[in-house]
Amino acid sequence: MTTETTPLQRLAELINELAVVHGRVTLSSGREADYYVDMRRATLHHEAAPLIGHLLLDKLEEAGFGPGEIDAVGGLTLGADPVVCAVQHAAASRGLDLDAFLVRKEAKGHGMKRQVEGPDVAGRRVVVLEDTSTTGGSALTAVAAARAAGAEVVAVASIVDRDTGAREAVLGAELPYLWVLSAADLGLAPQ
Numbered sequence: 001m002t003t004e005t006t007p008l009q010r011l012a013e014l015i016n017e018l019a020v021v022h023g024r025v026t027l028s029s030g031r032e033a034d035y036y037v038d039m040r041r042a043t044l045h046h047e048a049a050p051l052i053g054h055l056l057l058d059k060l061e062e063a064g065f066g067p068g069e070i071d072a073v074g075g076l077t078l079g080a081d082p083v084v085c086a087v088q089h090a091a092a093s094r095g096l097d098l099d100a101f102l103v104r105k106e107a108k109g110h111g112m113k114r115q116v117e118g119p120d121v122a123g124r125r126v127v128v129l130e131d132t133s134t135t136g137g138s139a140l141t142a143v144a145a146a147r148a149a150g151a152e153v154v155a156v157a158s159i160v161d162r163d164t165g166a167r168e169a170v171l172g173a174e175l176p177y178l179w180v181l182s183a184a185d186l187g188l189a190p191q
């Protein structure tokens, strides 16, 4: 009997093959770790990107945050950019309407001077997405910017959760936190 690889198993394989880099590294938060999950190598990969879009969309739908319940997904540039687009395109492939927004690290100094780019999020229900979460600080920066732009943020979701405080930080901000794969799912110790 052959057992078929599930999309989730395939995504875990691809992230391990493409994105997990072992070695001492400084993280965004200034912490140090013995591995890095260089998610851009997966989120911009031809096979991994659509899997990410569909698996995150499934995760949102299961938790009651699917395109019927929310208006848009967005996140902090750069890591979240391809994730947001993958989920939007996965929704579109299912005939579902879902807008997207990208949060600049700082408001642009010219033009419209916006920090949150895309169709207006004011008064709309949105989910903040991440590629990887360590402390959750980047996700919460995006939450604050989306709120400042008038959005109602209803949840945060990440592809890979390193199990190092992001869950607690997001739950502490009184938002549901979802993730597709944990460090343990990738055979990694939390750090």
Ligand SMILES: O=P(O)(O)OC[C@H]1O[C@H](OP(=O)(O)OP(=O)(O)O)[C@H](O)[C@@H]1O
Binding pocket: 028, 029, 076, 077, 078, 079, 080, 130, 131, 132, 133, 134, 135, 136, 137, 138, 139, 166
């Ligand atoms: O949970 P945190 O402690 O915030 O760490 C996770 C963040 O770190 C990485 O982004 P980075 O800050 O390296 O910037 P980039 O997205 O511009 O590459 C990653 O894409 C997440 O956004």
Ligand SMILES: O=C(O)c1cc(=O)[nH]c(=O)[nH]1
Binding pocket: 026, 027, 028, 029, 035, 036, 037, 038, 039, 079, 132, 133, 134, 135, 162
């Ligand atoms: O904390 C981070 O900066 C971080 C960790 C990680 O594994 N991958 C990543 O892109 N950022």
